[in-house]
Amino acid sequence: xxxxxxxxxxxxxxxxxxxxxxxxxxxxxxxxxxxxxxxxxxxxxxxxxxxxxxxxxxxxxxxxxxxxxxxxxxxxxxxxxxxxxxxxxxxxxxxxxxxxxxxxxxxxxxxxxxxxxxxxxxxxxxxxxxxxxxxxxxxxxxxxxxxxxxxxxxxxxxxxxxxxxxxxxxxxxxxxxxxxxxxxxxxxxxxxxxxxxxxxxxxxxxxxxxxxxxxxxxxxxxxxxxxxxxxxxxxxxxxxxxxxxxxxxxxxxxxxxxxxxxxxxxxxxxxxxxxxxxxxxxxxxxxxxxxxxxxxxxxxxxxxxxxxxxxxxxxxxxxxxxxxxxxxxxxxxxxxxxxxxx
Numbered sequence: 215x216x217x218x219x220x221x222x223x224x225x226x227x228x229x230x231x232x233x234x235x236x237x238x239x240x241x242x243x244x245x246x247x248x249x250x251x252x253x254x255x256x257x258x259x260x261x262x263x264x265x266x267x268x269x270x271x272x273x274x275x276x277x278x279x280x281x282x283x284x285x286x287x288x289x290x291x292x293x294x295x296x297x298x299x300x301x302x303x304x305x306x307x308x309x310x311x312x313x314x315x316x317x318x319x320x321x322x323x324x325x326x327x328x329x330x331x332x333x334x335x336x337x338x339x340x341x342x343x344x345x346x347x348x349x350x351x352x353x354x355x356x357x358x359x360x361x362x363x364x365x366x367x368x369x370x371x372x373x374x375x376x377x378x379x380x381x382x383x384x385x386x387x388x389x390x391x392x393x394x395x396x397x398x399x400x401x402x403x404x405x406x407x408x409x410x411x412x413x414x415x416x417x418x419x420x421x422x423x424x425x426x427x428x429x430x431x432x433x434x435x436x437x438x439x440x441x442x443x444x445x446x447x448x449x450x451x452x453x454x455x456x457x458x459x460x461x462x463x464x465x466x467x468x469x470x471x472x473x474x475x476x477x478x479x480x481x482x483x484x485x486x487x488x489x490x491x492x493x494x495x496x497x498x499x500x501x502x503x504x505x506x507x508x509x510x511x512x513x514x515x516x517x518x519x520x521x522x523x524x525x526x527x528x529x530x531x532x533x534x535x536x537x538x539x540x541x542x543x544x545x546x547x548x549x550x551x552x553x554x555x556x
Contacts (some may be wrong), residue, residue, distance in 0.1 A: 224321030
């Protein structure tokens, strides 16, 4: 009988954790005992500590290596190595033969343990157009690497929640714009939205604005002071429905949000986070721009004139092309492939 236990590992940030969540959901639906191995730092425990779908969740004291000095790097690497024995005992107890890494420093101990255990298959999902440093190292030993950006990937589609597809529509007019600062917020996008809000209202364009939790009070106070009726919020579990109301989006270019917008067929101006590792948000969006599927401006390039010019473009054609940019049920296809290869 096929072994029915699996380890999902990785996280640190929402982009990694959304993909981990998709794998947890799909494997649990198929009757697998799912073990999550993440970090006690970052957001991992907030997402999965009380998750009833999991057989067990472990949060190890690991930290990132990127953007640290020599002493910090040595300390982080030492922590990772010290947790390999812990992972070995977990693998032995639960008879783990397959590990799925979604990247991030949280994935390091379990990924290296999978490599060191000769009878264990390692599968990697890389969210971004530029592979993270951990995945660069471990991918050489992986049974398969899944990426939306790599032409040789067995499955190229990104795991996106069904609700973004279910609410999709082709945009043939411009009535509403959504500004997406992400759950953590993006001050540059928030500032731009506030600077152009009156102009948009004058031409009867409605605004939906996700500010992020840290900037909500400031932005809400501005709209109230200016007597502008805006759907403004810090965070919403109904984001897919709010996207569906919009005819155009302004957003960061983190992988999960980028592909959710594609799934929703929503034309988007991406403003990449300038300090993302390896500038990966820019290259994420560039991958789409080269196919005529989005627009990109750097933060310092943002202006009312450039934005209005983009809004006047043929965004109906962009929306139509986005329909074929990503397929439904990617997570099912990836899990099918994992089970076939292990």
